[in-house]
Amino acid sequence: MGNVFHVNLIKNGLIWLVLCLVGGGSILFIAQQWRIQVEQDDQQTQIRLTAVTAQLAEAHRGMAHHWADRYREFVDKGMVGEERRIDWIERVTRVGSSVIGFRYEIAPQRQLAGAGGFNIMASRMTLWMNVPHEGRLLDILRNIGQEPSALVHLQGCVIERIEERRHGLTVKCEMDWMTLRSAIKPP
Numbered sequence: 001m002g003n004v005f006h007v008n009l010i011k012n013g014l015i016w017l018v019l020c021l022v023g024g025g026s027i028l029f030i031a032q033q034w035r036i037q038v039e040q041d042d043q044q045t046q047i048r049l050t051a052v053t054a055q056l057a058e059a060h061r062g063m064a065h066h067w068a069d070r071y072r073e074f075v076d077k078g079m080v081g082e083e084r085r086i087d088w089i090e091r092v093t094r095v096g097s098s099v100i101g102f103r104y105e106i107a108p109q110r111q112l113a114g115a116g117g118f119n120i121m122a123s124r125m126t127l128w129m130n131v132p133h134e135g136r137l138l139d140i141l142r143n144i145g146q147e148p149s150a151l152v153h154l155q156g157c158v159i160e161r162i163e164e165r166r167h168g169l170t171v172k173c174e175m176d177w178m179t180l181r182s183a184i185k186p187p
Contacts, residue, residue, distance in 0.1 A: 078149035080180045083109060083123060087149050088177055092125070095143045101130040101170070112178070122176040124155075129171050130162065137171055150177040 074080050078087075085106065096102035107124040127144075131137045137157070145152040155174040162168040 074180060079151060079178075080182075082181070083121065083177065083179045084149040085123070088125075092127075092144060095140055096127075096129065099129045099131065099136075099140065101128065103128050106177075112176075118180045118182060120178055121181050122153075122178045125175050125177060127171070127173045127175070131169050131171060133169065134159070137169065141173065141175075144175070150179055152177055 071080070078084055088106075092104055096104070105126045107126075109121050109123045112120045112122045129137075129140070131140070137159070141154060141157075145154070153176045155176060157171055157173040160170050162170055
C-alpha cells in the first residue's frame with residue numbers, strides 16, 4: 001500500500017508535469033505566432049508609411065514648384081515689393097479720361113494679413129464717376145483690374161440712377177490694390 005501511494009503520487013506528479021509542459025509549450029507557441037503576426041503587421045505598416053511618406057514628399061515638391069512658379073509670376077508682374085502707385089494712377093487716369101465726373105482717391109497702404117514670410121498689403125481706392133449704363137461701368141472696372149502690378153479686388157459699388165437724365169448712373173466704387181511685401185527685414 002505504501003508503494004501504491006508513492007506510485008500514485010509519482011504518477012500524479014508526472015501528469016501535472018506533462019500538463020504544465022503541454023500548457024507552457026502551448027502558451028509559448030501561441031506567443032511565438034502572435035509575435036510573428038505583430039512583426040508582419042509592423043512590416044506592412046512600415047511599407048504603407050514609406051509609401052505615404054513618399055507620396056507626401058512628392059505632393060510637397062509639387063506644391064513648392066507650383067507656388068514658386070506663382071511667386072515668379074507675381075515678381076515678373078511687379079506684385080512683390082513696394083507698390084507701384086504711379087503705374088496705378090496712370091492706368092486709372094487713362095481709363096477715366098473719357099468718363100464724365102471721374103475722380104479717385106487712394107488711401108494709405110495697410111497690411112491685410114501676413115503668412116509664410118510675406119505681408120499682404122492693400123491700398124483702398126475709391127472711384128466716383130457718371131456712366132451712361134452698367135455695361136460701361138463693367139468695361140471701366142475690367143480695364144482697371146487688368147493692371148499687372150497689383151491684384152485689384154473690387155469691394156463693391158453703389159450705383160444710383162441720375163434722375164434729371166433718362167439714361168445715366170452715378171457710381172461710387174471701392175477696390176483694394178494688393179501687393180506682397182517680404183516680412184523679413186534685411187540686416
